[in-house]
Amino acid sequence: MDESGNLFAQQESNRRRSFWLVTGFIFFFAWVGFGGDIAWYLMTSGPAGGETRAQPLGPLHSPHTVPFIGIVATLLAGAICWYSWNKGADRILWSTGAREIFEASNDQEQRLINVVEEMAIAAGVPRPRIFVVPDPDPNAFATGIEPGKACIAVTEGLLARLNREELQAVVAHEMAHVRNFDTRLMTLLAAMVGAIALMSDGMGRILRYGNVSGRGGGGEGGKGKGNPLAIVILVLWLLTLIIAPIISRLLAMAVSRKREYLADATGAQFTRNPLALASALQHLDEAAQPTRTITQGAAHLCIVDPSGSQLSAHEGWLGDVFSSHPPLRLRIARLRGMGYQLAKQAGQLPAES
Amino acid sequence: MGIVLLVGIVVVALWFVGAYNKLISLKNQVANAWKQIDVQLKRRHDLIPNLVNAVKGAMDFEKSTLEAVIAARNKAVSAAGSGVAQVAQAEGQLTQALGRLFALSENYPQLKATANIQQLQEELTSTENKVGFARQLYNDVATSYNTAQQQFPTNLVAGVAKAAPAELWQIEDAGDRAVPNVDLKMS
Numbered sequence: 001m002d003e004s005g006n007l008f009a010q011q012e013s014n015r016r017r018s019f020w021l022v023t024g025f026i027f028f029f030a031w032v033g034f035g036g037d038i039a040w041y042l043m044t045s046g047p048a049g050g051e052t053r054a055q056p057l058g059p060l061h062s063p064h065t066v067p068f069i070g071i072v073a074t075l076l077a078g079a080i081c082w083y084s085w086n087k088g089a090d091r092i093l094w095s096t097g098a099r100e101i102f103e104a105s106n107d108q109e110q111r112l113i114n115v116v117e118e119m120a121i122a123a124g125v126p127r128p129r130i131f132v133v134p135d136p137d138p139n140a141f142a143t144g145i146e147p148g149k150a151c152i153a154v155t156e157g158l159l160a161r162l163n164r165e166e167l168q169a170v171v172a173h174e175m176a177h178v179r180n181f182d183t184r185l186m187t188l189l190a191a192m193v194g195a196i197a198l199m200s201d202g203m204g205r206i207l208r209y210g211n212v213s214g215r216g217g218g219g220e221g222g223k224g225k226g227n228p229l230a231i232v233i234l235v236l237w238l239l240t241l242i243i244a245p246i247i248s249r250l251l252a253m254a255v256s257r258k259r260e261y262l263a264d265a266t267g268a269q270f271t272r273n274p275l276a277l278a279s280a281l282q283h284l285d286e287a288a289q290p291t292r293t294i295t296q297g298a299a300h301l302c303i304v305d306p307s308g309s310q311l312s313a314h315e316g317w318l319g320d321v322f323s324s325h326p327p328l329r330l331r332i333a334r335l336r337g338m339g340y341q342l343a344k345q346a347g348q349l350p351a352e353s
Numbered sequence: 354m355g356i357v358l359l360v361g362i363v364v365v366a367l368w369f370v371g372a373y374n375k376l377i378s379l380k381n382q383v384a385n386a387w388k389q390i391d392v393q394l395k396r397r398h399d400l401i402p403n404l405v406n407a408v409k410g411a412m413d414f415e416k417s418t419l420e421a422v423i424a425a426r427n428k429a430v431s432a433a434g435s436g437v438a439q440v441a442q443a444e445g446q447l448t449q450a451l452g453r454l455f456a457l458s459e460n461y462p463q464l465k466a467t468a469n470i471q472q473l474q475e476e477l478t479s480t481e482n483k484v485g486f487a488r489q490l491y492n493d494v495a496t497s498y499n500t501a502q503q504q505f506p507t508n509l510v511a512g513v514a515k516a517a518p519a520e521l522w523q524i525e526d527a528g529d530r531a532v533p534n535v536d537l538k539m540s
Contacts, residue, residue, distance in 0.1 A: 107472070107475070110472070110475060111475060114475065114476075114478075114479035114482075115479075117479070117483065118479060118482045118483050118486055119486075121389060121393070121483055121486045121487050121490060122486035122489060122490055123490075124382070124385075124386065124389075124490050124494070164478075269493075270486075272489065
């Protein structure tokens with residue numbers, strides 16, 4: 001279906017997929033957070049609740065009703081998220097050395113301002129702030145957690161290389177990110193990924209040092225025997241913790257790729273000209289230098305991967321799962337499919353002989 | 354049994370509120386999009402006298418065409434604020450008049466040597482694009498609104514929400530579909 005759907009069908013399909021991916025991610029996060037609590041609770045609520053033991057009651061022996069681990073994980077993710085939502089955009093813009101455009105100082109900038117205003121109208125959002133990044137490599141990104149606070153930045157290389165139509169298509173793609181609240185979503189996911197990494201690291205340390213000091217090993221064994229389910233859950237949870245950082249990153253990258261496809265299709269809806277974006281992406285593909293001013297942290301906000309990574313050029317499984325952007329060739333193919341559908345609707349295709 | 358009925362009523366009531374609010378939201382989006390068109394049309398109307406002044410010196414012999422453009426522009430200004438169909442028609446005629454003017458400007462090479470012609474070209478392109486996109490947004494939003502009114506089960510709420518189908522900005526005449534090609538470049 002994917003290459004041949006029209007731009008509305010593609011939007012729906014991508015929205016649906018990213019919804020399920022995000023739901024899966026949230027469940028995964030819940031498991032990482034609360035799985036340990038469940039195991040702990042099951043272990044400490046066994047029949048031999050610790051009263052008959054000679055050892056003094058400690059935190060590992062009393063019934064565990066408050067899910068500390070889950071709460072800590074959620075608060076951690078919440079704190080990271082809050083910080084990123086409020087300070088993230090400014091930091092990213094500052095780190096790239098972008099300068100804001102208020103008045104055009106030359107024709108190129110005037111053209112950029114006009115194009116951004118046109119796309120803001122087409123998208124039905126207020127005009128975002130406009131920035132130019134002094135980098136000769138062509139790239140563009142958008143930040144801002146909601147349309148009223150959005151910022152769009154393009155590099156000088158992009159302004160020099162693309163014509164008006166292609167510039168319009170790239171700006172439309174970025175406006176689509178803004179209107180679909182992609183920055184908000186990706187920042188939330190990045191916060192969860194960060195929290196999981198921290199938890200995995202933290203738990204790893206606790207367990208290692210816990211074993212060394214022999215944390216009530218005898219007491220644990222006696223109670224735990226009565227509850228095999230608790231042991232199973234505990235083991236599963238520990239395994240999850242080990243691979244959680246990788247899995248969470250994979251999930252986040254998968255969502256990022258779907259949102260990129262969605263932004264392509266939504267941008268095409270704004271311009272009604274998917275072939276212009278296909279042509280722009282082709283130019284960007286040809287100029288495959290890394291964009292040094294944009295760091296990895298902001299990679300998912302850009303139109304093409306700023307690391308100039310050959311990873312995203314491969315269409316194999318490894319390239320697919322670790323890259324924040326889909327392979328350029330697939331994006332161009334889908335856009336051409338949309339263009340074909342539009343031409344067919346408008347009756348512009350030559351008659352079949 | 355009583356609990357089930359109560360829960361059922363609450364669910365239906367919540368759905369009703371949600372559908373009503375959705376229709377109201379779409380109605381307001383349509384009105385907003387229409388105002389956006391008004392803003393862009395006004396920009397276009399304001400820009401036309403500048404255009405005519407810029408080319409008047411060189412195109413002295415084309416008085417009738419220039420006057421036709423000004424007349425169409427004035428007609429469009431007076432049509433502003435009336436219904437979708439009247440505005441669409443007046444703007445369509447203005448587009449046609451502009452198209453004739455640009456076609457004629459090809460015969461005046463000295464026009465291309467006039468100062469500020471590049472900036473004017475960019476302004477005009479941008480203005481025509483903005484009118485076009487505002488129209489497109491309006492049509493998109495109006496279509497969503499109409500679709501929501503017709504789809505089941507939201508159509509049950511449409512009467513209560515006083516939802517009326519919004520008129521789309523149709524392009525009546527094939528000639529209007531041709532966007533004026535603004536090319537005042539040196540080539």
